[in-house]
Amino acid sequence: MTDTPQHEGEAHAGGLSARLNWLRAGVLGANDGIVSTAAIVVGVAGASTSVPAIATAGVAALVGGAISMALGEYVSVSSQSDSQRALIDEERRELADDPEVELEELTRLWEQRGLRRDTAERVAAELTERDALAAHLSTELGIDEDEVVSPWHAALASAASFAIGALLPLLAILLPPDGARLPVTFVVVLIALALTGATGAKIGGGSVPRATIRVVVGGALALAATFLIGSLLGTSGVA
DSSP: OOOOOOOTTOOOTTTHHHHHHHHHHHHHHHHHHHHHHHHHHHHHHHHOOOHHHHHHHHHHHHHHHHHHHHHHHHHHHHHHHHHHHHHHHHHHHHHHHOHHHHHHHHHHHHHHTTOOHHHHHHHHHHHHHHHHHHHHIIIIIOOOGGGOOOHHHHHHHHHHHHHHHHHHHHHHHHSSOGGGHHHHHHHHHHHHHHHHHHHHHHHHTOOHHHHHHHHHHHHHHHHHHHHHHHHHHHHHTOO
16 A cells, blocks of 8 residues: 655644644744844843843833743633534534434535535445444534643643743843844844744745845844834933
């Protein structure tokens, strides 16, 4: 028996859903960590040259942002997984209560996909014999019981990726000497955003140049805006 040929780089059953969820949590978390922390430390640096003040603001942004990302991801994914589990339980009950009706429903679904009646009946019967619940979940709802997303996993991934992303601008603005803090931070942040944008597009199959430009331009605008506001507050004596 030969393996089913697959095009290189093409997503196939079982991997796409999980990969996209981890991609979403990881890339968005890292991007948020980089941009939000960089914007805060650059804004503070625009108003004050005090290293303790910059460090305090950066650490607070890292910790608070990571917790916020984790909570938000947990709530969001919990709602999604609860809905998926409710659908799975409902389908399991329907199969137990009236398997013949469910078999006919599955047959009609395959007919709607273009199969002849006799072929649809054969496909539905074979799938039901192998795993009735999996067949109905996949055909009716597009759900795989083994791929229900864990809210804890998503929350931890989001928090970790945010913290890792936030460390870059924090170290970039604290380690260099006074005169180089802001230029180094700008360069490090924009390079990091370019890498995360390109990585996200590569894994997700999107346009790498478009994604890279989008995140770099957005990050540059955020840094410029917060630095300008910090500078204005610093020169006005408010900060």
